[in-house]
Amino acid sequence: MDRPSQLILDDDPDFQRRFWRVQRFVWGLFALVILLALAGGAGAGGVLATRHVKAGEGVEVRFPAIARWRTPAHLAVGFDAERSTEIEFDHAFLELYAIDRAVPDPQSAELTRRGIRMSFSADGGGVAYFDLVPRHPALGRRVSIRVGDEDFRYQAFVLP
Amino acid sequence: MDSVFRGAAIYAILLVVLRFSGRRTLSQMTPFDLVLILIIAETTQQALLGDDFSITNAAILIVTLCAIDIALSYLKRASSPVATWLDGRPTLLIFEGVIDTHALKKVRMGREEILEAARQLHGLENLDQVKHAILEADGDISIIPRSSSN
Numbered sequence: 001m002d003r004p005s006q007l008i009l010d011d012d013p014d015f016q017r018r019f020w021r022v023q024r025f026v027w028g029l030f031a032l033v034i035l036l037a038l039a040g041g042a043g044a045g046g047v048l049a050t051r052h053v054k055a056g057e058g059v060e061v062r063f064p065a066i067a068r069w070r071t072p073a074h075l076a077v078g079f080d081a082e083r084s085t086e087i088e089f090d091h092a093f094l095e096l097y098a099i100d101r102a103v104p105d106p107q108s109a110e111l112t113r114r115g116i117r118m119s120f121s122a123d124g125g126g127v128a129y130f131d132l133v134p135r136h137p138a139l140g141r142r143v144s145i146r147v148g149d150e151d152f153r154y155q156a157f158v159l160p
Numbered sequence: 161m162d163s164v165f166r167g168a169a170i171y172a173i174l175l176v177v178l179r180f181s182g183r184r185t186l187s188q189m190t191p192f193d194l195v196l197i198l199i200i201a202e203t204t205q206q207a208l209l210g211d212d213f214s215i216t217n218a219a220i221l222i223v224t225l226c227a228i229d230i231a232l233s234y235l236k237r238a239s240s241p242v243a244t245w246l247d248g249r250p251t252l253l254i255f256e257g258v259i260d261t262h263a264l265k266k267v268r269m270g271r272e273e274i275l276e277a278a279r280q281l282h283g284l285e286n287l288d289q290v291k292h293a294i295l296e297a298d299g300d301i302s303i304i305p306r307s308s309s310n
Contacts, residue, residue: 007292007304011250019248020266026180070210160169 043068043159050074056150058125063145066157067134072100075130079122079147086148087128088117093143096156097132104128114146134158162210163217167224170208174200179246182268247297254293257306267295277301 033042040046043066052062058080064073077087089099094115106118106128120128137160144153208221236243251263253274264270274293278284282305292304 005256005292007255009250009252009294011252011294012244013252015244015249016251016263019245023180023182026176030177 041066043073043157044071051154053152055145055147055152059147059150059152060127061145061147061152063154064132064156065154066159067132068159069134069137071134073097073132073134075132075145076127077130077145077147078125078127080125085120085122085126086117086146087120088112088114088146090115090144090146092141093145093156095135096138096141096143096158097134100131100133102128102130114144163212163220164224166208166210167221168228170204171225171228174204175246179248250297250302251295252292253295253301254287254290257288257291259287263295269295274301274303278303278305 036042038046040049043049043064049064049066050062051065052060055061060076060078062074062076064075067073079085079087091114102118104120107121108119110117118128120126136158138156138158140155140157142153143156144151146152209217232246236246251267253260253263253267253269259271259274271287274290275284275287277293278287278290281303282289284290284303284305289305290303291306292302294302294304296302
Protein backbone atom coordinates (compact mmCIF):
# COMPACT_ATOMS: atom_id res chain seq x y z
CA MET A 1 0.00 0.00 0.00
CA ASP A 2 1.36 3.41 -0.94
CA ARG A 3 1.62 5.75 1.97
CA PRO A 4 3.69 8.84 2.57
CA SER A 5 5.44 7.03 5.38
CA GLN A 6 8.41 4.82 6.10
CA LEU A 7 6.12 2.23 7.63
CA ILE A 8 6.42 -1.07 5.82
CA LEU A 9 3.30 -3.07 6.53
CA ASP A 10 1.82 -6.03 4.70
CA ASP A 11 -1.74 -4.91 5.25
CA ASP A 12 -4.57 -5.00 2.76
CA PRO A 13 -7.40 -2.54 3.49
CA ASP A 14 -9.58 -3.92 0.68
CA PHE A 15 -9.29 -7.44 2.03
CA GLN A 16 -9.90 -6.16 5.53
CA ARG A 17 -13.14 -4.44 4.51
CA ARG A 18 -14.24 -7.59 2.66
CA PHE A 19 -13.36 -9.69 5.69
CA TRP A 20 -15.37 -7.46 8.03
CA ARG A 21 -18.40 -7.80 5.75
CA VAL A 22 -18.06 -11.61 5.70
CA GLN A 23 -17.46 -11.59 9.46
CA ARG A 24 -20.73 -9.74 10.12
CA PHE A 25 -22.54 -12.14 7.82
CA VAL A 26 -21.06 -15.09 9.76
CA TRP A 27 -22.21 -13.47 13.01
CA GLY A 28 -25.70 -13.45 11.50
CA LEU A 29 -25.29 -17.16 10.83
CA PHE A 30 -24.22 -17.66 14.46
CA ALA A 31 -27.49 -16.00 15.53
CA LEU A 32 -29.47 -18.20 13.13
CA VAL A 33 -27.81 -21.33 14.51
CA ILE A 34 -28.76 -20.28 18.05
CA LEU A 35 -32.36 -19.52 17.05
CA LEU A 36 -32.60 -22.81 15.16
CA ALA A 37 -31.24 -24.67 18.19
CA LEU A 38 -33.76 -22.92 20.47
CA ALA A 39 -36.55 -23.98 18.12
CA GLY A 40 -35.32 -27.58 18.28
CA GLY A 41 -33.79 -27.70 14.80
CA ALA A 42 -30.64 -29.14 16.32
CA GLY A 43 -32.46 -31.85 18.27
CA ALA A 44 -32.46 -32.41 22.03
CA GLY A 45 -35.70 -30.60 22.85
CA GLY A 46 -37.71 -27.86 21.20
CA VAL A 47 -40.77 -27.63 19.00
CA LEU A 48 -39.08 -28.94 15.86
CA ALA A 49 -37.21 -31.78 17.59
CA THR A 50 -40.20 -33.62 19.05
CA ARG A 51 -43.45 -33.90 17.11
CA HIS A 52 -46.80 -35.10 18.28
CA VAL A 53 -49.27 -36.47 15.75
CA LYS A 54 -52.48 -38.43 15.59
CA ALA A 55 -51.50 -41.34 13.42
CA GLY A 56 -54.95 -42.76 12.91
CA GLU A 57 -58.01 -43.92 14.78
CA GLY A 58 -57.06 -44.11 18.46
CA VAL A 59 -53.32 -43.83 17.83
CA GLU A 60 -51.07 -40.97 18.91
CA VAL A 61 -47.33 -40.85 18.44
CA ARG A 62 -44.79 -38.46 19.95
CA PHE A 63 -41.59 -39.07 18.05
CA PRO A 64 -38.10 -37.59 17.70
CA ALA A 65 -38.23 -35.91 14.29
CA ILE A 66 -34.73 -34.49 14.83
CA ALA A 67 -32.35 -36.36 17.11
CA ARG A 68 -28.63 -36.48 17.71
CA TRP A 69 -26.33 -39.38 17.07
CA ARG A 70 -25.80 -41.48 20.23
CA THR A 71 -27.91 -39.08 22.29
CA PRO A 72 -31.00 -40.61 23.94
CA ALA A 73 -34.32 -39.75 22.31
CA HIS A 74 -37.84 -40.66 23.33
CA LEU A 75 -40.81 -42.15 21.56
CA ALA A 76 -44.29 -42.40 23.03
CA VAL A 77 -47.06 -44.38 21.36
CA GLY A 78 -50.57 -43.97 22.69
CA PHE A 79 -53.12 -46.54 21.61
CA ASP A 80 -56.65 -47.56 22.19
CA ALA A 81 -56.37 -50.97 23.85
CA GLU A 82 -59.70 -52.11 22.40
CA ARG A 83 -58.34 -51.79 18.89
CA SER A 84 -54.82 -53.09 19.37
CA THR A 85 -51.97 -53.40 21.82
CA GLU A 86 -49.33 -54.32 19.26
CA ILE A 87 -46.57 -52.02 18.03
CA GLU A 88 -44.39 -53.08 15.14
CA PHE A 89 -41.13 -51.33 14.23
CA ASP A 90 -39.81 -51.76 10.71
CA HIS A 91 -36.22 -52.64 9.79
CA ALA A 92 -35.37 -49.03 8.85
CA PHE A 93 -36.45 -47.90 12.31
CA LEU A 94 -34.49 -50.66 14.04
CA GLU A 95 -31.39 -49.97 11.97
CA LEU A 96 -31.56 -46.29 12.83
CA TYR A 97 -32.43 -46.57 16.53
CA ALA A 98 -31.42 -48.98 19.25
CA ILE A 99 -34.44 -49.46 21.53
CA ASP A 100 -32.78 -49.08 24.90
CA ARG A 101 -35.85 -49.60 27.05
CA ALA A 102 -39.60 -49.96 26.74
CA VAL A 103 -41.96 -48.94 29.53
CA PRO A 104 -43.93 -51.01 30.35
CA ASP A 105 -42.00 -54.13 29.40
CA PRO A 106 -43.72 -55.75 26.42
CA GLN A 107 -45.53 -58.99 27.10
CA SER A 108 -43.92 -60.46 24.05
CA ALA A 109 -41.67 -59.49 21.19
CA GLU A 110 -41.47 -61.39 17.96
CA LEU A 111 -39.58 -61.09 14.73
CA THR A 112 -41.71 -60.37 11.69
CA ARG A 113 -40.93 -59.82 8.02
CA ARG A 114 -41.22 -56.08 8.56
CA GLY A 115 -39.12 -55.94 11.75
CA ILE A 116 -40.07 -56.54 15.38
CA ARG A 117 -43.57 -56.60 16.84
CA MET A 118 -44.13 -55.95 20.53
CA SER A 119 -47.33 -56.72 22.38
CA PHE A 120 -48.39 -54.89 25.51
CA SER A 121 -50.87 -55.70 28.20
CA ALA A 122 -53.28 -52.77 28.57
CA ASP A 123 -56.40 -52.01 30.49
CA GLY A 124 -58.28 -49.48 28.38
CA GLY A 125 -56.17 -46.90 26.57
CA GLY A 126 -52.49 -46.69 27.24
CA VAL A 127 -49.19 -45.14 26.30
CA ALA A 128 -45.98 -47.10 25.75
CA TYR A 129 -42.72 -45.22 26.17
CA PHE A 130 -39.48 -46.09 24.43
CA ASP A 131 -35.96 -44.84 25.11
CA LEU A 132 -34.12 -44.74 21.80
CA VAL A 133 -30.47 -44.21 20.96
CA PRO A 134 -29.73 -43.26 17.33
CA ARG A 135 -27.09 -45.59 15.94
CA HIS A 136 -25.83 -43.35 13.14
CA PRO A 137 -26.46 -39.98 11.49
CA ALA A 138 -29.35 -39.87 9.01
CA LEU A 139 -30.82 -37.31 6.68
CA GLY A 140 -34.54 -37.77 6.19
CA ARG A 141 -34.51 -41.56 6.64
CA ARG A 142 -38.04 -42.95 6.28
CA VAL A 143 -38.98 -45.14 9.20
CA SER A 144 -42.26 -46.78 10.04
CA ILE A 145 -44.17 -47.81 13.14
CA ARG A 146 -47.36 -49.86 12.89
CA VAL A 147 -49.85 -49.73 15.73
CA GLY A 148 -52.46 -52.39 15.08
CA ASP A 149 -53.62 -51.65 11.54
CA GLU A 150 -52.47 -48.05 11.54
CA ASP A 151 -49.19 -47.45 9.77
CA PHE A 152 -47.27 -44.37 10.83
CA ARG A 153 -44.29 -43.21 8.77
CA TYR A 154 -41.99 -40.29 9.30
CA GLN A 155 -38.71 -38.91 8.07
CA ALA A 156 -36.06 -39.13 10.74
CA PHE A 157 -33.16 -36.72 10.97
CA VAL A 158 -30.23 -37.71 13.14
CA LEU A 159 -27.57 -35.04 13.37
CA PRO A 160 -23.92 -36.09 13.73
CA MET B 161 -13.04 -43.94 10.81
CA ASP B 162 -15.22 -41.95 13.22
CA SER B 163 -12.19 -40.45 14.93
CA VAL B 164 -10.77 -38.98 11.72
CA PHE B 165 -14.10 -37.37 10.78
CA ARG B 166 -14.64 -36.09 14.31
CA GLY B 167 -11.15 -34.59 14.41
CA ALA B 168 -11.51 -32.95 11.00
CA ALA B 169 -15.01 -31.62 11.73
CA ILE B 170 -14.08 -30.15 15.11
CA TYR B 171 -10.91 -28.61 13.67
CA ALA B 172 -12.89 -26.99 10.85
CA ILE B 173 -15.66 -25.73 13.16
CA LEU B 174 -13.17 -24.24 15.63
CA LEU B 175 -11.17 -22.66 12.82
CA VAL B 176 -14.22 -20.96 11.31
CA VAL B 177 -15.76 -19.89 14.63
CA LEU B 178 -12.55 -18.51 16.12
CA ARG B 179 -11.45 -16.86 12.88
CA PHE B 180 -14.74 -15.05 12.46
CA SER B 181 -15.09 -14.24 16.15
CA GLY B 182 -12.28 -11.80 15.64
CA ARG B 183 -8.77 -11.32 16.93
CA ARG B 184 -9.90 -10.07 20.32
CA THR B 185 -10.61 -13.66 21.25
CA LEU B 186 -7.05 -14.66 20.50
CA SER B 187 -4.98 -12.08 22.27
CA GLN B 188 -6.93 -9.48 24.24
CA MET B 189 -8.00 -11.93 26.92
CA THR B 190 -10.29 -10.59 29.60
CA PRO B 191 -11.47 -12.91 32.43
CA PHE B 192 -14.63 -13.51 30.39
CA ASP B 193 -12.58 -14.56 27.37
CA LEU B 194 -10.61 -16.94 29.57
CA VAL B 195 -13.84 -18.55 30.79
CA LEU B 196 -14.95 -18.83 27.15
CA ILE B 197 -11.72 -20.54 26.15
CA LEU B 198 -11.94 -22.98 29.06
CA ILE B 199 -15.53 -23.91 28.19
CA ILE B 200 -14.67 -24.32 24.51
CA ALA B 201 -11.75 -26.60 25.47
CA GLU B 202 -13.97 -28.78 27.64
CA THR B 203 -16.76 -28.97 25.03
CA THR B 204 -14.28 -29.75 22.30
CA GLN B 205 -12.73 -32.55 24.29
CA GLN B 206 -16.09 -34.27 24.73
CA ALA B 207 -17.02 -33.82 21.08
CA LEU B 208 -13.65 -35.17 19.96
CA LEU B 209 -13.58 -38.24 22.15
CA GLY B 210 -17.27 -39.13 22.31
CA ASP B 211 -17.52 -42.16 24.56
CA ASP B 212 -14.29 -43.70 23.31
CA PHE B 213 -11.47 -43.10 25.78
CA SER B 214 -9.08 -45.64 24.27
CA ILE B 215 -5.44 -44.82 23.53
CA THR B 216 -6.09 -45.81 19.91
CA ASN B 217 -8.77 -43.12 19.57
CA ALA B 218 -6.54 -40.51 21.20
CA ALA B 219 -3.60 -41.46 18.94
CA ILE B 220 -5.73 -41.27 15.78
CA LEU B 221 -7.14 -37.89 16.81
CA ILE B 222 -3.71 -36.46 17.57
CA VAL B 223 -2.32 -37.68 14.25
CA THR B 224 -5.40 -36.36 12.39
CA LEU B 225 -5.19 -32.91 13.98
CA CYS B 226 -1.44 -32.62 13.34
CA ALA B 227 -1.87 -33.82 9.74
CA ILE B 228 -4.58 -31.21 9.10
CA ASP B 229 -2.34 -28.54 10.59
CA ILE B 230 0.58 -29.58 8.35
CA ALA B 231 -1.68 -29.73 5.29
CA LEU B 232 -3.04 -26.25 6.01
CA SER B 233 0.47 -24.84 6.42
CA TYR B 234 1.38 -26.18 2.97
CA LEU B 235 -1.85 -24.82 1.55
CA LYS B 236 -1.07 -21.39 2.99
CA ARG B 237 2.41 -21.46 1.49
CA ALA B 238 1.00 -22.41 -1.90
CA SER B 239 -1.85 -19.92 -1.97
CA SER B 240 -1.60 -16.36 -0.77
CA PRO B 241 -5.40 -15.77 -0.71
CA VAL B 242 -5.86 -18.88 1.44
CA ALA B 243 -3.15 -17.65 3.82
CA THR B 244 -4.80 -14.24 3.99
CA TRP B 245 -8.23 -15.68 4.76
CA LEU B 246 -6.89 -18.14 7.32
CA ASP B 247 -4.40 -15.91 9.11
CA GLY B 248 -5.60 -12.41 8.28
CA ARG B 249 -3.48 -9.34 7.71
CA PRO B 250 -2.33 -6.57 10.03
CA THR B 251 -4.77 -3.70 10.51
CA LEU B 252 -3.69 -0.11 11.00
CA LEU B 253 -5.42 1.45 13.98
CA ILE B 254 -3.37 4.65 14.17
CA PHE B 255 -1.46 6.01 11.21
CA GLU B 256 0.76 9.06 11.59
CA GLY B 257 -0.99 9.86 14.84
CA VAL B 258 -4.49 9.74 13.31
CA ILE B 259 -6.85 7.21 14.87
CA ASP B 260 -8.89 5.12 12.43
CA THR B 261 -12.15 5.03 14.40
CA HIS B 262 -13.87 2.91 11.76
CA ALA B 263 -11.19 0.20 12.05
CA LEU B 264 -11.34 0.40 15.85
CA LYS B 265 -15.10 -0.11 15.76
CA LYS B 266 -14.85 -3.03 13.36
CA VAL B 267 -12.26 -4.86 15.46
CA ARG B 268 -14.24 -4.06 18.63
CA MET B 269 -11.42 -2.26 20.35
CA GLY B 270 -11.21 1.03 22.20
CA ARG B 271 -8.58 3.73 22.56
CA GLU B 272 -7.94 2.42 26.07
CA GLU B 273 -6.62 -0.84 24.68
CA ILE B 274 -4.17 0.95 22.39
CA LEU B 275 -3.12 3.16 25.27
CA GLU B 276 -2.62 0.09 27.43
CA ALA B 277 -0.36 -1.47 24.79
CA ALA B 278 1.50 1.86 24.44
CA ARG B 279 2.10 1.98 28.18
CA GLN B 280 3.19 -1.64 28.40
CA LEU B 281 5.44 -1.65 25.36
CA HIS B 282 6.97 1.82 25.43
CA GLY B 283 5.93 3.46 28.67
CA LEU B 284 3.99 6.11 26.74
CA GLU B 285 1.65 8.40 28.63
CA ASN B 286 -0.94 9.31 26.01
CA LEU B 287 -2.03 8.56 22.47
CA ASP B 288 -0.43 11.75 21.12
CA GLN B 289 2.89 10.02 21.59
CA VAL B 290 1.85 7.14 19.29
CA LYS B 291 2.85 7.42 15.65
CA HIS B 292 1.48 4.10 14.42
CA ALA B 293 -0.58 1.42 16.14
CA ILE B 294 -1.13 -1.87 14.37
CA LEU B 295 -3.37 -4.79 15.23
CA GLU B 296 -1.20 -7.70 14.09
CA ALA B 297 -2.62 -10.84 12.47
CA ASP B 298 -1.96 -12.80 15.67
CA GLY B 299 -4.03 -10.35 17.74
CA ASP B 300 -1.15 -8.45 19.34
CA ILE B 301 -0.99 -4.67 19.19
CA SER B 302 2.26 -3.14 17.92
CA ILE B 303 3.06 0.45 18.84
CA ILE B 304 5.50 2.68 17.04
CA PRO B 305 6.06 5.83 19.10
CA ARG B 306 6.74 9.26 17.69
CA SER B 307 10.44 10.03 17.82
CA SER B 308 11.42 12.87 20.16
CA SER B 309 12.33 15.07 17.13
CA ASN B 310 8.72 14.81 15.91
